[in-house]
Amino acid sequence: MQHQKTLISVVGPTAIGKTALAIQLAQHFGTEIISADSRQFFKEMEIGTAKPDAEELAAAKHHFINSHSVSQLFSTGDFEVEGLKTLDQIFKKHDLAIMVGGSGLYINALINGLDEMPEIDLTIRENLNKKFDDEGLSAIQSQLAALDPEYFAKVDQQNPQRMIRGLEVFLSTGQKLSSMLSATKKERPFNIIKIGLNTDRAILYDRINKRVDQMIDKGLVDEVKSLVDFKKYNALNTVGYSEIFDYLDGKSSLEEAISAIKQNTRRFAKRQLTWFRRDEEINWFEPNEGEKIIDLVKQKLG
Incomplete structure (x- = not known):
């Protein structure tokens, strides 16, 4: 069968x-x-x-x-x-x-x-990567926690790529990544x-x-x-x-x-x-x- x-x-x-x-x-x-x-x-x-x-x-x-x-x-x-x-x-x-x-x-x-994920403004991504290099992960974490607390709460907060991803989506589109996820x-x-x-x-x-x-x-x-x-x-x-x-x-x-x-x-x-x-x-x-x-x-x- x-x-x-x-x-x-x-x-x-x-x-x-x-x-x-x-x-x-x-x-x-x-x-x-x-x-x-x-x-x-x-x-x-x-x-x-x-x-x-x-x-x-x-x-x-x-x-x-x-x-x-x-x-x-x-x-x-x-x-x-x-x-x-x-x-x-x-x-x-x-x-x-x-x-x-x-x-x-x-x-x-x-x-x-x-x-389907939105188009990202690559200048924003570059600026965030630079911010991460200059100021460290905590600067990225606190900005994301303020702008998209829902995404921040459920994703690996020690992972810079995920943190930057959440920020670049918000800063490029004005929409929270958490509201787009599945x-x-x-x-x-x-x-x-x-x-x-x-x-x-x-x-x-x-x-x-x-x-x-x-x-x-x-x-x-x-x-x-x-x-x-x-x-x-x-x-x-x-x-x-x-x-x-x-x-x-x-x-x-x-x-x-x-x-x-x-x-x-x-x-x-x-x-x-x-x-x-x-x-x-x-x-x-x-x-x-x-x-x-x-x-x-x-x-x-x-």
């Missing part, structure tokens, strides 16, 4: 166990995984992005892991186009596909589609089942702290040292990398850098949960409830 094609989307905060669940689902249903983690695309970034290891990658076929270089721009729009193509390929062989990740904007792009969902030719993982905050924070310690043990400092030449690229201006760059620049001790990574990752997890909780279609589970999740998927497939 031919089922309608179905995408299972697995979301949740960082370090919650999404990779393990995605592999369990892919093995159970005999299918492939699309990664929607905006940093795991980049082949130069291994340890600090907590990529699936060789064993996990061998356990199920993954797409969009190590697919790009940090020097390439790979936007949410690119991910929507490439992701749909990849899904199309997977659906030729399987009734189900799994998407897993914590990057809300990328997940939203594949599920709901992106709106007001209209695009119809997709497949069903979507949404699974979210979460647990008690103290347990999650403990998992985050342990994961950061593991990254340090695995050689995160050496990885970041090897990426100094790429430092200007946006992908590296993120948690786990920028703190170690500060340490290498003599702005902090290693202990302070590690502590900052833990704190910033906990904050990031909190923002991810705020983003995902707005979606009422997500079915929430604890990380160890794989069997229950498989039962739910079977039930929804009918």
Whole structure:
């Protein structure tokens, strides 16, 4: 019997166990995984992005892991186009596909589609980039928070590209980017089942702290040292990398850098949960409830 094609989307905060669940689902249903983690695309970034290891990658076929270089721009729009193509390929062989990740904007792009974005005045973009270089991220953050507080609240505030994007749209068009983001969902030719993982905050924070310690043990400092030449690229201006760059620049001790990574990752997890909780279609589970999740998927497939 031919089922309608179905995408299972697995979301949740960082370090919650999404990779393990995605592999369990892919093995159970005999299918492939699309990664929607905006940093795991980049082949130069291994340890600090907590990529699936060789064993996990061998356990199920993954797409969009190590697919790009940090020097390439790979936007949410690119991910929507490439992701749909990849899904199309997977659906030729399987009734189900799994998407897993914590990057809300990328997940939203594949599920709901992106709106056509307005033309940007490039002089405004240049001026904002100059402002960022001269005055730092906080100047951009406070301007955006004043002009488009809704977009500011739901996007990664440590990501200069996203901050500048919100500002350049407002300053070019007078309209808020938040009001343009997927007001209209695009119809997709497949069903979507949404699974979210979460647990008690103290347990999650403990998992985050342990994961950061593991990254340090695995050689995160050496990885970041090897990426100094790429430092200007946006992908590296993120948690786990920028703190170690500060340490290498003599702005902090290693202990302070590690502590900052833990704190910033906990904050990031909190923002991810705020983003995902707005979606009422997500079915929430604890990380160890794989069997229950498989039962739910079977039930929804009918």
